[in-house]
Amino acid sequence: MAERARELIRNTGIFAIGSLSTKLLSLLMVPLYTTVLSTTDYGTVDVIGTFTGLLAPLVTLSVYDAVFRWALDDANDASTAFSNALVVWASSMLIFSSICVGLAALGVAHIGYFWFMVVLGSLGAICSSLVRGLGYVKLFTVAGIVSSVVFMTLNLVFLLQLELGLTGYLLASAISAAVSILVVTFGAQVWQYWQPTVVRPARMQQLLVYSLPLVPNALSWWGVASANRVVLLTFAGVAANGLYAVANKLPSLINLVYGAFLQSWQMAAVKSYDDQDAGAYYTKTFDIVARLQLLMVMALLCVTQFVCATWIAPTYWQAWQAVPGLLLTVVYTNMSAMVGATYLAAKRTRGLFLTTVYSAGISIGLSVVSVPLFGIIGASLASCVGFAAVLGIRLYETRHFVGIRVTWSAMLKYHLVIGLQIGLMCLLPVGWLQGACLSLLMVGLIWSDWPYYQRLFVTLTNKR
Structure with missing residues (x-):
């Protein structure tokens, strides 16, 4: 392994x-x-x-x-x-x-x-x-x-x-x-x-038979990503769409590395699909990638309000409110794509299309309800829930051919820290105190998981 x-x-x-x-x-x-x-x-x-x-x-x-x-x-x-x-x-x-x-x-x-x-x-x-x-x-x-x-x-x-x-x-x-x-x-x-x-x-x-379901899947994926912008334009106006576009800049940083990883993972997932320990390999890789991405979310939350206060015009300040939801949306999207590679390995592409359609329905439906009430926050939450749903559905479906076991206790702990960070962002003013508190939460989590990361380092550096 x-x-x-x-x-x-x-x-x-x-x-x-x-x-x-x-x-x-x-x-x-x-x-x-x-x-x-x-x-x-x-x-x-x-x-x-x-x-x-x-x-x-x-x-x-x-x-x-x-x-x-x-x-x-x-x-x-x-x-x-x-x-x-x-x-x-x-x-x-x-x-x-x-x-x-x-x-x-x-x-x-x-x-x-x-x-x-x-x-x-x-x-x-x-x-x-x-x-x-x-x-x-x-x-x-x-x-x-x-x-x-x-x-x-x-x-x-x-x-x-x-x-x-x-x-x-x-x-x-x-x-x-x-x-x-x-x-x-x-x-x-x-x-x-x-x-x-x-x-x-x-x-x-x-x-x-293999590729045709991937056509509507690609179009649906594009539709899910773009639907919230249409809803925002309809119910909140062009200005809200502009704020939403700015809010997407920080989350897109996660994809700079993940896009390369996904290309590599698609190859690895297919090559190891028939191995006896495929389920264990998929599970371990999923767990590592999920934890590292959630750590990236925490790191970006530490600087979100500072960046919005110093790097963009004051009229765009409210854009930060959509960033936490969009950061988690990127993580859920990426993990969904990672699980989606197992459909490719098993040559069951129809499942990819259906799960994407489910996500589109959930995301668009929630957007229509939440955007008129909460504006860009509603749009980001709708995307977040929609992609979290497709991740959950894919994890449930793929258990029939590749059992990916999620370490729910760890995922809950990481999400709890992110929730605390978001709460402090709402309570504390932008400055060194906020940055220190948010960073301490992240460092505390890493410290609590230090044995895990030590084992990971030893595994990757062991030549045997």
């Missing part, structure tokens, strides 16, 4: 390097974009990016997820999945292309670039899923970094030297996406996995 844990951490580190590098490069380019591009152009970029990401699972039928899952089994399954997935992808692209031609005839602006990004993005997702499933973790990360560097360099040329504006930005996006595909293709010799002789309708059906 220790060796699997070290491999999980090692892969997480590799994915994190790629993720943080690309995010840092994107951040460095923001001053250029806001200087060269008008607000209308930047808004167009955001719309194209949003709909490209939203349509990717829809137009490809999320078949790249099936490629990733089958590639984790063995090379023969990888070839079969990849070959059949390419046929599905090509068929979907023909339909999508005909729709884009119709939109272009109607005079829809930038539809050519949009088509190009969807085609390249979906093909890149299939190739990247293949190499990630085959274990080319470093290549997957390098491709992302190279693509970001090419994108940044081309933007400097197209926007500053050639002054192409929005066209230059879109062209740079398309070229960098193509470069990513080339790096992955030549790095793993992807063409070796294309075998026309294994293309069969029955094989494509098998992939689609």
Whole structure:
């Protein structure tokens, strides 16, 4: 188990390097974009990016997820999945292309670039899923970094030297996406996995039975995340939505590391699914990740009001009220995704979709009730309860094929400390006294759990 844990951490580190590098490069380019591009152009970029990401699972039928899952089994399954997935992808692209031609005839602006990004993005997702499933973790990360560097360099040329504006930005996006595909293709010799002789309708059906439930699951996940904003706009107005957007900034810090971990965990969960001690491995990993994320919540609560008081305008001060609920929402969302990896390992993707739908219904229903009464606090609590519900449902369902046992006493203790921190935030003024009290609560919890963390450190550093 220790060796699997070290491999999980090692892969997480590799994915994190790629993720943080690309995010840092994107951040460095923001001053250029806001200087060269008008607000209308930047808004167009955001719309194209949003709909490209939203349509990717829809137009490809999320078949790249099936490629990733089958590639984790063995090379023969990888070839079969990849070959059949390419046929599905090509068929979907023909339909999508005909729709884009119709939109272009109607005079829809930038539809050519949009088509190009969807085609390249979906093909890149299939190739990247293949190499990630085959274990080319470093290549997957390098491709992302190279693509970001090419994108940044081309933007400097197209926007500053050639002054192409929005066209230059879109062209740079398309070229960098193509470069990513080339790096992955030549790095793993992807063409070796294309075998026309294994293309069969029955094989494509098998992939689609797995991947199709992931399409509404992805759309529902997006809907759950966006529904509260719609409810806020309807019942509380644009200003409340602005506060809510600012409140989301601190919680998003947790996902900087967790996003990389989830990519690594999906691989580890599938590889260890058939092991005799799979349940124990899943349980221990779940417990560690849950505790560490809750500790991150405590640490961020220590600085929440200070950050809101010093780093943002006074008119946004009330945004802090939504932060505690949103921090817990991120934790429950991440743990739900972690348990969701066991559905992928067991090839029971229908359960992922159904549990996400349940969460959407709970979250939206609570938002309609709580937002008119409590504004942004109601929206954050509705999200929190909705994602806590989907986590509970998934833990209950997965006991049939992977028994993840939650250490409820520890979870209760961690949540109790978080509750005390929130109470002190409401009672004490912003300053050193509040920060000291909140920090002492967190340090006290760590001290009480010190033997646990000592054992964890010994396990991870033991070479045997």
